[in-house]
Amino acid sequence: MSSLMTPIKIRGKRGALPAEKWHAGKKRSVNRNASPAVPNTISNAISRDFIHAAATSSQKRRKRDPTLSALEQLPVEIIQDIYHYSTNLDLPLASATLQAQLSSPHMYSRLTTHVLPNVLGYEPEQTASDTDLAVSARLFGCRFMTWAFFSGWLDDRLPVDAVRLPADYRDVWIGLKPAGNLLPPQRLLHGPWTAAKTALLSVLSPADSTHSLDLPLVNPLLGEVASEGALQAIAEGSYEALELLLSMGVRPTTEMFRQVIIDNGCNRKVLDKLHAAVTRRSGTRLSVDPLDPTIWQWAERAQHGRDDSGDYVIKTMRQLARDLS
Known part of the structure; x- marks a missing residue:
């Protein structure tokens, strides 16, 4: 017997003859219970959609997270508590995210x-601290502090059957005893004069029958703004606003007389x-010239x-000259 072994072709090997591969393939059993294969087009579409969704989500995470500060990533309730207790009214201006979380009527109320009680409950001659005044002035300077908002805040302190006119709200505000050195914000001392702005100023004006305010003396900057606001009030025909500013100590000027007499039909x-x-x-000290040539002409x-x-x-200018002599 020869020692050499006869080579045997193994099915599936690369070296198999074509006829053997074809014959072996015919003998393979088919599982008829198996589900049909998903066409490549559908499978590829599903894969693409899944990959796209995953990539988009990943991009959103990468785009959002790095831009948020540690504060912005806190729960909204905690951020609102920080805003409430810190009374940092510039916090919403730090980012659009914080502004969205802190800008709501509930948060404003x-x-x-939280802020106003620090400047309320004072006797007429008592004054609040500079810190409390600064925070309150900043609060009244906010854009949300409109007549609609403030009157709504005071509504809870009015009787149910109250008429709710500006005079009624003023009575409520005076009853809360604001500090004697609490001044109206700068934005309420100049035009354009609307009915809402005038109503809010009429409530917050410190001047009344028993307490006379000299705004230019107490705060020259606000006094200057109020003087310009008086000229705007005359030009706009907002005489209620003019009267409020005069009651707060705004000094009449020759220019005011000219506007009333010449430019506004001598009201x-x-x-x-x-x-x-x-x-x-x-x-x-007054800056009124009763002999102003323009007025006399x-x-x-x-x-x-x-x-x-x-x-x-x-007749008026002659009397004015006697009053100033």
Whole structure:
């Protein structure tokens, strides 16, 4: 017997003959209970959608997380508590995320209820601390502190059957005893003058029958803003706002008289208010010239035109000269 072994072809090997591969494939059993294969087009579409969704989610995470500070990643309730107790009114301005989480009527009301008691409950001559005044002034300077919001905040302190006019809200505000050195915010002392702004100023104005405020003396910066606001009030015909500013110590000026007499049709009621304010402040420095040539020329022309406003202006300016002498 020869020692050499006869080579045997093994099915499936690379070296198998084509006929053997074909014959072996025919003998393979088929599992008829198996589910049909998913076409490659559907399978590929599902895979693409899954990969795209996963990639998009990953991109969102990578895009969002690195931009959020440690504070922004805290739960909203905790962020709102921080805002509430810190009374840092600039916090919403730090980012759009914080602004969205801290800008709501509920949060505004909560903050107001936390801040204002620090400047309430004082006797007329008592003053609040500079810190409490600064926070309160910042609060009243916020954009959300509108007449609609503030009157709504005061509503809970009004009787159920109250008429709810600005005078009623002012009575409630005075009843809360605001500190004597609590001043209205700068944004309420200038135009444009709307009914809502005037109503809010009428409530927050510290001047009343028993307490006279000299705003230019107490705060020259606010006094200057209020003086410009008075000119705007005359130009806009907002005489209620003008009266409020005069009651807070704004000094009448020659320019105010010119606007009332020449530019606004010589409204006698407003002219009388300016005259009264001059008389009321006669002991202080005033910048009114009762002999102003522009006013007298207008009055003389009105006289020649048989307009009795000319006589009224001349009479008023002569009396004004005597008051200032």
